[in-house]
Amino acid sequence: MSLPPGYRVTGETRNVCKLKKALYGLKQSPRAWFGRFTTAMKKFGYQQANTDHTIFIKYGAGKVTLLIIYVDDTVEIEELQKRLAFEFEMKDFDSLKYFLGVEVTRSKHGLFLSQRKYVMYLLADIGMLDCKPADTLIVENHKLCVYVDQVPTNRERYQRLVGRLIYLSLTRTDIAYAVSVASQFMHSPSEDHMAAVMRILSYLKSASGRGLLFKKKGHLDMKGYNDVDYAGNITDICSTSGYFTFVGGNLVTWRSKKQNVVSRSSAKSEYRGIAQGVL
Incomplete structure (x- = not known):
């Protein structure tokens, strides 16, 4: 931690600074950082979208630049990178390949998004890498419900597994319904509900590389x-x-x-x- 402005040190001293409150980790820190980022982008001539405040748009000379989502002008993005580097510490990692568990693959067929590594890590973490693959996600005409005489299961583990499956559904449309059913019993899961979650995980073992292709x-x-x-x-x-x-x-x-x-x-x-x- 650096000493605050105006603090003078003369000779040897045993004085220390006591940190009362840190900005990072507080609820207002993301809002403060985004406010600072918004101010910088508006200074560069970008407009904040009304439909989504995280999108910044700039028009000029028949070109359009959308920050983060889409870039239509190579010259403009290079200029933007220089300006952002002046305002913030940043690095340019070239083409996106991997971000928050999502793999991005470019080919002549288009852009393919998948979470194969995330699936394999999930299965390894819960010890199901060697499980028997399941052909279907959920039993047809299932009777999953909250019953009075149900056998309870570990609620924290159930909630953690379902939460990870919800994140996996970012690129896996095939598991959306089954995960939606499982998420309805987060407050009071039973062994039957846990078995349904394990069936989803077994299905992922047989189809770990599926994803979305954009052409x-x-x-x-x-x-x-x-x-x-x-x-x-x-x-x-x-x-x-x-x-x-x-x-x-x-x-x-x-x-x-x-x-x-x-x-x-x-x-x-x-x-x-x-x-x-x-x-």
Whole structure:
């Protein structure tokens, strides 16, 4: 820790500085850092997007630069890197290959996102690298529920495993429904619920390298698909909505979530599912 400005040291001294409060680790530290970053980006001529405050946009000479998400001008990004290096300590690692457990592979076919290393690390961490692979994610017509006479399991371990599976669903659309079901019992998991989670992990052993492929198809047409499992939850008779959206022929959003209210008909549950997908 550096001595504060104005503190003078004369000769030998045994005085020390006592740190009362550190900025890092506090709740306001991310907000303070982002405020500083926003000020710098606006000084560079970028505008903050209204729909997503983490996106900064700059237009000029028929070009557009979107910070972090997309860059359309090599000259502009080089100039931006110089400015950011002047304001912050940073390094340029060239093309993105690996970020927070997500692997990025570029080829002539397009951009492929996967979490294979994350899956293998997860299986190794819980001792399931040698498990027998499962062909399906969840038992058909499962009766998972919170029963009075259920045998409880380790809640902290269950919550930790489901949380890691939720993060894995960033690139794995195939596990979205099964993980959505498992996440409904975080407050009171049983051995049956833990068995369902273990089945998902066994399925991942047989399909660890799956992910998302983004191709350039020459259009930006938007298509959405929606479906509902009407009154499928045996606890509260709520329906489960599922939807996914394509932009330019590439999958960009998907979700599987239990509806908050009980629908009296399948038509009402379908309308609610469509509303969730559109919003």
